[in-house]
Amino acid sequence: xxxxxxxxxxxxxxxxxxxxxxxxxxxxxxxxxxxxxxxxxxxxxxxxxxxxxxxxxxxxxxxxxxxxxxxxxxxxxxxxxxxxxxxxxxxxxxxxxxxxxxxxxxxxxxxxxxxxxxxxxxxxxxxxxxxxxxxxxxxxxxxxxxxxxxxxxxxxxxxxxxxxxxxxxxxxxxxxxxxxxxxxxxxxxxxxxxxxxxxxxxxxxxxxxxxxxxxxxxxxxxxxxxxxxxxxxxxxxxxxxxxxxxxxxxxxxxxxxxxxxxxxxxxxxxxxxxxxxxxxxxxxxxxxxxxxxxxxxxxxxxxxxxxxxxxxxxxxxxxxxxxxxxxxxxxxxxxxxxxxxxxxxxxxxxxxxxxxxxxxxxxxxxxxxxxxxxxxxxxxxxxxxxxxxxxxxxxxxxxxxxxxxxxxxxxxxxxxx
Amino acid sequence: xxxxxxxxxxxxxxxxxxxxxxxxxxxxxxxxxxxxxxxxxxxxxxxxxxxxxxxxxxxxxxxxxxxxxxxxxxxxxxxxxxxxxxxxxxxxxxxxxxxxxxxxxxxxxxxxxxxxxxxxxxxxxxxxxxxxxxxxxxxxxxxxxxxxxxxxxxxxxxxxxxxxxxxxxxxxxxxxxxxxxxxxxxxxxxxxxxxxxxxxxxxxxxxxxxxxxxxxxxxxxxxxxxxxxxxxxxxxxxxxxxxxxxxxxxxxxxxxxxxxxxxxxxxxxxxxxxxxxxxxxxxxxxxxxxxxxxxxxxxxxxxxxxxxxxxxxxxxxxxxxxxxxxxxxxxxxxxxxxxxxxxxxxxxxxxxxxxxxxxxxxxxxxxxxxxxxxxxxxxxxxxxxxxxxxxxxxxxxxxxxxxxxxxxxxxxxxxxx
Numbered sequence: 001x002x003x004x005x006x007x008x009x010x011x012x013x014x015x016x017x018x019x020x021x022x023x024x025x026x027x028x029x030x031x032x033x034x035x036x037x038x039x040x041x042x043x044x045x046x047x048x049x050x051x052x053x054x055x056x057x058x059x060x061x062x063x064x065x066x067x068x069x070x071x072x073x074x075x076x077x078x079x080x081x082x083x084x085x086x087x088x089x090x091x092x093x094x095x096x097x098x099x100x101x102x103x104x105x106x107x108x109x110x111x112x113x114x115x116x117x118x119x120x121x122x123x124x125x126x127x128x129x130x131x132x133x134x135x136x137x138x139x140x141x142x143x144x145x146x147x148x149x150x151x152x153x154x155x156x157x158x159x160x161x162x163x164x165x166x167x168x169x170x171x172x173x174x175x176x177x178x179x180x181x182x183x184x185x186x187x188x189x190x191x192x193x194x195x196x197x198x199x200x201x202x203x204x205x206x207x208x209x210x211x212x213x214x215x216x217x218x219x220x221x222x223x224x225x226x227x228x229x230x231x232x233x234x235x236x237x238x239x240x241x242x243x244x245x246x247x248x249x250x251x252x253x254x255x256x257x258x259x260x261x262x263x264x265x266x267x268x269x270x271x272x273x274x275x276x277x278x279x280x281x282x283x284x285x286x287x288x289x290x291x292x293x294x295x296x297x298x299x300x301x302x303x304x305x306x307x308x309x310x311x312x313x314x315x316x317x318x319x320x321x322x323x324x325x326x327x328x329x330x331x332x333x334x335x336x337x338x339x340x341x342x343x344x345x346x347x348x349x350x351x352x353x354x355x356x357x358x359x360x361x362x363x364x365x366x367x368x369x370x371x372x373x374x375x376x377x378x379x380x381x382x383x384x385x386x387x388x389x390x391x392x393x394x395x396x397x398x399x400x401x402x403x404x405x406x407x408x409x410x411x412x413x414x415x416x417x
Numbered sequence: 418x419x420x421x422x423x424x425x426x427x428x429x430x431x432x433x434x435x436x437x438x439x440x441x442x443x444x445x446x447x448x449x450x451x452x453x454x455x456x457x458x459x460x461x462x463x464x465x466x467x468x469x470x471x472x473x474x475x476x477x478x479x480x481x482x483x484x485x486x487x488x489x490x491x492x493x494x495x496x497x498x499x500x501x502x503x504x505x506x507x508x509x510x511x512x513x514x515x516x517x518x519x520x521x522x523x524x525x526x527x528x529x530x531x532x533x534x535x536x537x538x539x540x541x542x543x544x545x546x547x548x549x550x551x552x553x554x555x556x557x558x559x560x561x562x563x564x565x566x567x568x569x570x571x572x573x574x575x576x577x578x579x580x581x582x583x584x585x586x587x588x589x590x591x592x593x594x595x596x597x598x599x600x601x602x603x604x605x606x607x608x609x610x611x612x613x614x615x616x617x618x619x620x621x622x623x624x625x626x627x628x629x630x631x632x633x634x635x636x637x638x639x640x641x642x643x644x645x646x647x648x649x650x651x652x653x654x655x656x657x658x659x660x661x662x663x664x665x666x667x668x669x670x671x672x673x674x675x676x677x678x679x680x681x682x683x684x685x686x687x688x689x690x691x692x693x694x695x696x697x698x699x700x701x702x703x704x705x706x707x708x709x710x711x712x713x714x715x716x717x718x719x720x721x722x723x724x725x726x727x728x729x730x731x732x733x734x735x736x737x738x739x740x741x742x743x744x745x746x747x748x749x750x751x752x753x754x755x756x757x758x759x760x761x762x763x764x765x766x767x768x769x770x771x772x773x774x775x776x777x778x779x780x781x782x783x784x785x786x787x788x789x790x791x792x793x794x795x796x797x798x799x800x801x802x803x804x805x806x807x808x809x810x811x812x813x814x815x816x817x818x819x820x821x822x823x824x825x826x827x828x829x830x831x832x833x834x
Contacts, residue, residue: 028604029576029577029578029604030575030576030577030578031575031576038574038575038578038579038583038587039574039575043575043578043579044578046578046610047575047577047578047610048578065698065699065731066698066700066731067698067730067731067732067733068731089608089609089610090577090578090604090608090610091604091606091607091608092607092608092609094606094607094642094643094644094647095644096606096642096643096644096666096669096670096674097604097606097607097608097642097643097666097669099666099668099669099692100603100604100606100642100666100668100669100689100691100692101604103668103692103695104603104604104666104668104691104692105603105691105692105694105730106694107692107693107694107695107698108693108694108698108724108730108731108732109694109730109731110729110730110731115694117695157455157456158447158448158455158456158460158464159446159447159448160446160447160464160507161446161447161455161460161461161463161464161465161507162455162460166455170455186517186521186522187445187446187507187508187514187517187518187521189508189511189513189514189517190508190509190511190514191506191507191508191509191514192506192509193463193464193506193507225511225513225514225517226511226513226514226673227511227512227513227673227676227677228645228673228674228676228677229677230511231673249513249516249517249521251516251517251520252513252514252516252517252672252673253513253671253672253673254670254671254672254673254674254675255669255670255671255674256643256644256645256648256669256670256671256673256674256675256677256678257513257645257671257672257673257674257676257677258671258673259644259645259674260644260645260646260673260674260677261673272517274517274521274522275516275517275520275521275522275524276524276525277522277523277524277525277526277532277702278520278524278534278696278702278703278704279695279696281482281483281484281524281525281702282482282699282702283483285694285695285698285699285702286695287695307525312527313484313522313525313526313527314482314483314484314485314525314526314527315484315525316484373454
């Protein structure tokens with residue numbers, strides 16, 4: 001695989017899978033729909049994509065997506081997992097050109113009535129060309145001062161509308177409650193109602209004050225999503241104020257902006273995936289998280305959102321666990337690029353045992369909004385309940401039993417059902 | 418609308434449309450799923466999104482997408498076009514933060530079983546914050562030396578695998594044939610088999626030679642898609658060599674990279690939309706082209722791909738024409754940001770009359786691959802046939818009648834059916 005890169009697709013087609021796979025391979029490499037003079041056997045040998053494997057699945061009776069060709073067998077839309085490979089020499093180790101190749105002009109083909117990119121495998125040259133996460137799990141733990149358990153986190157709410165001073169007040173409460181990690185909501189960046197600089201100064205003032213008291217510096221992910229010069233300026237401000245994390249919305253910034261920003265960043269990059277739904281919610285279109293997260297890890301993201309178990313969105317738990325596992329799976333032997341998955345959305349102490357059991361790791365950020373703020377004993381009770389739930393989970397003790405002597409956890413279990 | 422921005426969605430919901438629209442508005446502004454202390458009436462008045470309009474359509478019997486809540490009326494998934502507005506003060510005139518707001522964490526909501534962003538309307542402040550197209554229609558025509566008709570263009574084929582010298586040979590043939598515009602394929606950027614610099618030098622050498630002969634400089638869109646520093650360096654090379662256009666893949670580069678690159682560019686930016694299928698092919702998910710193209714025009718793209726009539730992909734002709742019309746529709750009274758739509762994919766002389774009749778404009782690039790290269794009289798015949806087809810179209814003369822005295826057009830009509 002050293003000189004080729006590969007992609008796996010879930011493919012549905014009105015024609016034969018072989019013909020559809022060849023159409024994709026041709027369209028995305030040296031094929032032309034009418035023969036042209038330069039298309040020599042030597043050129044094809046040098047540049048053509050290759051269908052490497054086809055694993056056929058049960059067909060469908062109706063097309064998943066509109067616009068496909070008339071089926072060659074009426075009422076039959078064949079499905080398969082297909083692997084295609086390309087010569088690295090077509091693009092060199094360039095992530096933007098990788099996207100144009102493995103996820104370019106192919107989802108529109110009439111030969112497909114469904115197409116989803118399931119996974120990608122990249123040769124080692126990509127690991128040399130891109131930095132990967134600068135902090136990852138170890139760097140994040142070092143900066144947050146948290147070992148042997150997840151970082152317990154929360155999100156500033158309301159998402160938008162708080163002034164810098166009101167944001168700092170919320171941080172004061174949360175830092176007093178013993179939280180490890182706080183993030184801006186992705187809607188809050190630098191609007192005139194809550195300018196980034198004023199917010200960063202107010203928040204870091206509070207965080208530094210608590211750090212002097214407790215010896216623990218809360219990790220705050222400041223959402224610096226914006227144009228590139230704004231992002232760099234905001235990053236520098238956070239760094240100079242002693243902050244330990246910055247956050248960006250991947251689908252807002254895009255690949256080249258994130259590459260450039262990650263090269264600049266001296267702080268862990270907390271990657272928000274908002275917009276992920278339009279890339280993934282249809283099961284026969286778009287991107288799987290497994291493929292998608294590899295791009296961003298290579299770019300240099302240190303934390304990536306994976307939703308949470310029993311979340312308030314449409315994603316099921318199997319998909320959430322698969323996404324988190326992907327973040328913890330090494331990409332290259334000597335450059336694993338493993339990062340912290342961020343569990344978030346409708347989280348409380350209740351999800352800790354299953355999250356630990358299914359993931360098999362405590363290397364994660366567990367972020368709860370209401371599960372901390374709406375705890376009957378206040379945010380301190382919420383944070384304590386989350387920590388206790390993880391102690392129980394990692395010790396293999398049922399939550400109810402562990403809660404008998406722990407009021408914060410008991411109240412959480414009574415309140416959040 | 419001066420202090421608010423708006424988005425229209427096609428929404429399908431298992432619950433009432435009103436409740437689903439309010440869920441989106443809440444999730445994407447100051448709403449919280451559990452009440453929190455800071456959520457005051459003043460904050461809501463300042464920051465909340467507002468449901469402005471609901472136009473209900475016929476419901477569906479089954480959900481368009483998986484993962485939605487159980488329908489409140491069994492077998493009924495309500496559909497509507499919904500308009501939501503937000504205060505500009507939430508984000509300021511920032512395109513990346515606009516995306517996180519109008520296209521963020523909402524496609525995953527359980528309250529929606531289908532959601533597509535149909536259109537956006539932005540206050541004037543965005544026109545001040547972003548440059549818009551620097552060349553647009555007039556600037557492109559001036560550089561190409563083409564007035565009163567479309568630019569006739571083609572794509573270098575095979576897409577990938579030609580050496581710089583072989584690419585220049587193809588350009589030599591095409592320039593000799595009188596072509597106005599040529600583009601790299603989006604698969605071809607800077608792989609080791611065809612390095613960008615060597616290709617640009619070889620191609621511009623040929624183009625300058627023909628320009629000295631004919632007085633017309635062929636516009637060549639060099640695909641410089643890559644990391645930001647690579648894109649800027651490649652742009653500078655093209656500019657210094659006398660080139661008149663550069664091309665980038667929007668979904669590969671992403672928003673912030675394109676903003677930064679467009680600010681740097683002194684040449685028309687030819688925007689390729691490969692990957693558009695994963696954003697748009699499901700009719701109840703993702704983005705409409707009408708909404709999407711507004712972002713890129715504001716960023717500074719001068720040409721945008723819109724597919725073509727009777728194309729080889731899954732998109733129907735109505736959708737293609739709507740996309741091209743959108744590119745020609747002014748965005749702001751004093752800053753229209755109109756750009757050249759690029760018609761491409763399976764194009765020949767045959768599509769000229771309907772393209773002109775339905776678009777009502779000749780301000781476009783009409784790119785044909787096989788329709789030029791596979792013409793029986795060679796590329797010169799292909800280019801001539803495309804020009805003649807546009808003369809006929811703009812004069813309101815049927816192609817067959819116009820072809821009677823014009824062999825190139827006649828051969829095209831006989832060959833491409």
